[in-house]
Amino acid sequence: MMAKNEFLPFATADGANVLSAEDYQTLRSRSNGFSAGVARSQELNTVWRQASVIAHVVAQFIADTNNSDVADDGDLDKLQAGLIQALSKNVNNTVPAASLKTAGITQLSSATNSDSETLAAMPKAVKAIVDNLSGGRLLNIQSFTESGIYTPTPGTRKIRVKCWGAGGSGARMSKQSRGSVSGAGGAYAEVLLDATSFSSVSVEVGTGGAASADGVSLDGGDGGGSYFGKHVICGGGKGGLIGKGLAKGGEPAGGNVMMVGGQSGKGEPTLPVF
Template sequence: MAKNEFLPFGLNSDANVLNPTEWSSLNARSAGFTTGIAKSKEMNTALRQASVISNAVAQFIADNSGKDVLDNGDLAALQNNLSAALLNKMPGRLLNVQTFTSSGTYIPTPGTKSVIVEVQGAGGGGGGTPATGPTSVSASGAGGSGAYAMGHYINGYAGVAVTVGVGGAGGVAASSGSTGENSSFGNLVICPGGTGGGGLNAVVPPASRGGSQKTAPPRGGNIVSLSGSPGGGSFIHYVGSVYFGAAALGASSRFGGGGADDVAGSSGEIGAGGGGHVAAYNVPAISGGRGGDGIVIIWEYT
């Protein structure tokens, strides 16, 4: 047990001190004792007032910092130990946030007692379209978003491997986009990547291609556990020499939007799906949009 050298004075019930009314009305309490004789009763009261509160504060420091509280005039040590005692008495304070945008190992910040972890799987890539001719068109589906989970953990988190999934590549020509990679925080939370959007061979219009499938659910996550969303579908049609249609929008994630629904599929934000696109007459082959990479965020608490 830590030692406390700041001891109280005059604690006996019959101590030679003023009562509260006498002390509050004492002139010397404001002006101090002047030249002459100071009564022991008055001096004892002043000493007890100061020593009792200093003893209580010092005991709080000793009990909650584990450090000896020494009467040696070391003010800096006393202040540091008081700060440590206050922090130890207030569990649950946010200490630090570590963000992983690439894979690595989690080393807790000193003082971490629990963590809240967010894990986002990578997004799937959008499908591609082949080169089209004077009478053929194509359309591709967008990629899905990766799964997301959040969990609170009080043990088993130190030194775990952190995996940040890479977004799925967009499909080339008429091929489907690739599935995004899983993101994980050890074995505590594993979030699958989003599925890729489908491609479509060149066909006589009209043409349409559905979006990607819904992403598999996460493993772990005792606060939030969400499957990723499917990407959108595309279609194109000609009326005479004019075409109309809509390109697929990649599925959004918790961290941003999916790839835009433009002619050439664009990449998704963190964990979101890559965009699909449409190809009118006489358009070269276009690759689908790339899925967004995953992310792992660790909120550290005392």
């Protein structure tokens, strides 16, 4: 059942007793209104028709869109609410959401992790991107050749740490023997850290394995481990072994970019020469 519209047009039939458009435009009373005297019916009919036609069209739009009756009961608030509801429905139904191939309404979003192709970024999302970009330059590279403390430069947001463990020394053979057994390499690791989460970090730099004395057959000394706080640890390589297999390379821990274990020792001693 169709909704009813009680706002009806006036004098819309063919041959209605109204002024032509040209005569109405030049009618003197159209600007100032009718004064004392008698107004011609054609003039009044034209005024009423123009007002009633617009009222009817608007009311019919409300009735059709909302599928509800529009009563001529003088309730202005109800009529206005119906018009707003109809306009909202019409916009939502007529204008589609924008896409790469379709023009329409673009929805705003403040998400910083969205991969949508139909949403427009709001200032919050743009700021998050700019904040990350502003910390992207490689500045103030620091190298530690001995143990110490790392303190981020003011304004530093992220750091990339490269850590090496020290290698072990090779095994020493006596003068009556031939051959050699190398020490193992230390581990290597890289880690990317948020520098805003700490004020300083202890740095330990491992030292190479100690050499053996001349003239004796001894295993090599172990290399020392290196670490950057608790964030990344690189074990030192073991010293070269005599008759006990190959020395074991250092082991890494904590690297979120790269981790490589140390190379095992190489070589094999020969029998003593008498």
